[in-house]
Amino acid sequence: MPFDRGLHGAVACRTIKRRSSVALPLFCLISTFGVVHNAIANESLTIVDARVPAADKEGGDLPLTMTITNEADSADALLRVRCPVANFSERHIVDRGEGAPAMRSISNIPVPAKATLELKRDGYHVMLLQLRQALAPGETFKCAIVFQKAGTIETEVQVQK
Numbered sequence: 001m002p003f004d005r006g007l008h009g010a011v012a013c014r015t016i017k018r019r020s021s022v023a024l025p026l027f028c029l030i031s032t033f034g035v036v037h038n039a040i041a042n043e044s045l046t047i048v049d050a051r052v053p054a055a056d057k058e059g060g061d062l063p064l065t066m067t068i069t070n071e072a073d074s075a076d077a078l079l080r081v082r083c084p085v086a087n088f089s090e091r092h093i094v095d096r097g098e099g100a101p102a103m104r105s106i107s108n109i110p111v112p113a114k115a116t117l118e119l120k121r122d123g124y125h126v127m128l129l130q131l132r133q134a135l136a137p138g139e140t141f142k143c144a145i146v147f148q149k150a151g152t153i154e155t156e157v158q159v160q161k
Protein backbone atom coordinates (compact mmCIF):
# COMPACT_ATOMS: atom_id res chain seq x y z
CA MET A 1 0.00 0.00 0.00
CA PRO A 2 2.72 2.58 0.87
CA PHE A 3 4.46 1.56 -2.36
CA ASP A 4 1.33 2.37 -4.34
CA ARG A 5 1.07 5.73 -2.68
CA GLY A 6 4.72 6.41 -3.46
CA LEU A 7 4.20 5.54 -7.09
CA HIS A 8 1.19 7.85 -7.35
CA GLY A 9 3.14 10.63 -5.65
CA ALA A 10 6.07 10.27 -8.03
CA VAL A 11 3.85 10.36 -11.11
CA ALA A 12 1.91 13.37 -9.81
CA CYS A 13 5.12 15.23 -9.00
CA ARG A 14 6.57 14.62 -12.44
CA THR A 15 3.41 16.03 -14.05
CA ILE A 16 3.29 19.03 -11.73
CA LYS A 17 7.00 19.92 -12.08
CA ARG A 18 6.62 20.37 -15.81
CA ARG A 19 4.14 23.21 -15.28
CA SER A 20 5.12 25.04 -12.15
CA SER A 21 8.01 26.77 -10.46
CA VAL A 22 8.33 27.13 -6.71
CA ALA A 23 5.50 26.01 -4.45
CA LEU A 24 4.85 22.57 -5.87
CA PRO A 25 8.38 21.14 -5.74
CA LEU A 26 8.12 21.77 -1.99
CA PHE A 27 4.93 19.71 -1.96
CA CYS A 28 6.79 16.96 -3.83
CA LEU A 29 9.58 16.97 -1.28
CA ILE A 30 7.08 16.63 1.57
CA SER A 31 5.11 13.85 -0.10
CA THR A 32 8.31 11.92 -0.91
CA PHE A 33 9.44 12.23 2.69
CA GLY A 34 6.04 10.93 3.77
CA VAL A 35 6.56 7.77 1.72
CA VAL A 36 9.97 7.11 3.25
CA HIS A 37 8.55 7.54 6.73
CA ASN A 38 5.81 5.04 5.92
CA ALA A 39 8.28 2.40 4.76
CA ILE A 40 10.21 2.66 8.01
CA ALA A 41 7.02 2.38 10.05
CA ASN A 42 6.22 -0.93 8.36
CA GLU A 43 9.56 -2.39 9.36
CA SER A 44 9.04 -1.42 12.98
CA LEU A 45 6.82 -4.41 13.73
CA THR A 46 8.67 -7.62 14.54
CA ILE A 47 7.61 -11.12 15.56
CA VAL A 48 9.74 -13.53 17.61
CA ASP A 49 9.20 -16.84 19.43
CA ALA A 50 6.28 -18.04 17.34
CA ARG A 51 5.38 -21.52 18.57
CA VAL A 52 2.71 -24.22 18.81
CA PRO A 53 2.52 -27.34 20.99
CA ALA A 54 3.15 -30.69 19.29
CA ALA A 55 0.18 -32.64 17.91
CA ASP A 56 0.20 -36.42 17.42
CA LYS A 57 -2.59 -36.44 14.85
CA GLU A 58 -4.28 -34.25 12.25
CA GLY A 59 -7.73 -32.71 12.60
CA GLY A 60 -7.32 -30.95 15.96
CA ASP A 61 -6.92 -27.29 16.98
CA LEU A 62 -3.75 -25.69 18.37
CA PRO A 63 -2.96 -22.34 20.02
CA LEU A 64 -0.27 -20.37 18.17
CA THR A 65 1.62 -17.95 20.41
CA MET A 66 4.28 -15.34 19.62
CA THR A 67 5.78 -12.08 20.83
CA ILE A 68 4.96 -9.00 18.74
CA THR A 69 6.95 -5.78 19.18
CA ASN A 70 5.49 -2.64 17.66
CA GLU A 71 7.99 0.23 17.62
CA ALA A 72 5.70 2.44 15.57
CA ASP A 73 3.99 5.53 16.97
CA SER A 74 0.58 4.17 16.07
CA ALA A 75 -1.36 1.11 17.18
CA ASP A 76 -1.82 -1.79 14.79
CA ALA A 77 -3.99 -4.91 14.71
CA LEU A 78 -3.41 -8.56 13.86
CA LEU A 79 -6.12 -9.37 11.32
CA ARG A 80 -5.41 -12.84 9.90
CA VAL A 81 -2.98 -15.74 10.01
CA ARG A 82 -2.40 -18.24 7.24
CA CYS A 83 -0.43 -21.42 7.96
CA PRO A 84 -0.06 -24.32 5.54
CA VAL A 85 -0.52 -26.86 8.38
CA ALA A 86 -4.10 -25.79 9.26
CA ASN A 87 -7.30 -25.27 7.28
CA PHE A 88 -8.43 -22.20 9.22
CA SER A 89 -7.35 -19.86 11.99
CA GLU A 90 -9.09 -17.54 14.43
CA ARG A 91 -8.07 -14.76 16.80
CA HIS A 92 -8.93 -15.64 20.39
CA ILE A 93 -9.18 -13.96 23.74
CA VAL A 94 -9.72 -15.73 27.06
CA ASP A 95 -12.68 -14.48 29.10
CA ARG A 96 -12.55 -14.81 32.85
CA GLY A 97 -15.95 -14.32 34.40
CA GLU A 98 -17.68 -16.61 36.79
CA GLY A 99 -16.80 -20.23 36.18
CA ALA A 100 -13.93 -21.57 34.10
CA PRO A 101 -11.99 -19.32 31.72
CA ALA A 102 -13.30 -19.66 28.15
CA MET A 103 -11.82 -18.80 24.76
CA ARG A 104 -13.78 -16.53 22.47
CA SER A 105 -13.23 -15.65 18.83
CA ILE A 106 -12.56 -11.94 18.08
CA SER A 107 -12.22 -10.05 14.80
CA ASN A 108 -8.66 -8.84 15.45
CA ILE A 109 -5.96 -8.68 18.12
CA PRO A 110 -5.08 -5.06 19.04
CA VAL A 111 -1.34 -4.29 19.03
CA PRO A 112 -0.61 -1.11 21.04
CA ALA A 113 1.86 1.54 19.82
CA LYS A 114 5.41 1.45 21.22
CA ALA A 115 4.80 -1.82 23.05
CA THR A 116 5.53 -5.53 23.15
CA LEU A 117 2.53 -7.84 23.11
CA GLU A 118 2.96 -11.43 24.20
CA LEU A 119 0.34 -13.77 22.74
CA LYS A 120 -0.31 -16.69 25.08
CA ARG A 121 -2.75 -19.52 25.74
CA ASP A 122 -4.49 -17.70 28.60
CA GLY A 123 -4.68 -14.32 26.85
CA TYR A 124 -4.75 -13.13 23.26
CA HIS A 125 -3.63 -15.87 20.89
CA VAL A 126 -4.20 -17.29 17.45
CA MET A 127 -5.99 -20.63 17.15
CA LEU A 128 -5.08 -22.93 14.29
CA LEU A 129 -8.17 -24.96 13.38
CA GLN A 130 -8.40 -28.35 11.66
CA LEU A 131 -4.76 -29.33 11.51
CA ARG A 132 -3.87 -30.92 8.20
CA GLN A 133 -1.04 -33.01 9.63
CA ALA A 134 0.57 -34.20 12.85
CA LEU A 135 3.32 -31.89 14.22
CA ALA A 136 6.39 -33.35 15.90
CA PRO A 137 8.54 -31.45 18.43
CA GLY A 138 11.40 -29.61 16.72
CA GLU A 139 9.61 -29.25 13.38
CA THR A 140 9.14 -25.77 11.92
CA PHE A 141 6.73 -24.26 9.40
CA LYS A 142 6.10 -20.77 8.03
CA CYS A 143 2.99 -18.68 8.58
CA ALA A 144 1.88 -15.37 7.08
CA ILE A 145 0.65 -12.94 9.73
CA VAL A 146 -1.43 -10.07 8.34
CA PHE A 147 -1.52 -6.73 10.19
CA GLN A 148 -3.77 -3.79 9.44
CA LYS A 149 -0.90 -1.30 9.05
CA ALA A 150 2.33 -3.30 8.81
CA GLY A 151 0.93 -5.62 6.14
CA THR A 152 1.92 -9.27 5.83
CA ILE A 153 4.85 -10.60 7.84
CA GLU A 154 6.16 -14.14 7.33
CA THR A 155 7.37 -15.85 10.45
CA GLU A 156 8.79 -19.26 11.26
CA VAL A 157 6.85 -21.28 13.83
CA GLN A 158 8.54 -23.82 16.08
CA VAL A 159 6.75 -26.97 17.28
CA GLN A 160 7.37 -27.51 20.99
CA LYS A 161 7.29 -30.55 23.26
Ligand SMILES: [Cu+2]
Nearest residue numbers: 063092103127
Ligand atom coordinates in the same frame (compact mmCIF):
# COMPACT_ATOMS: atom_id res chain seq x y z
CU1 LIG B 1 -7.96 -20.40 21.46
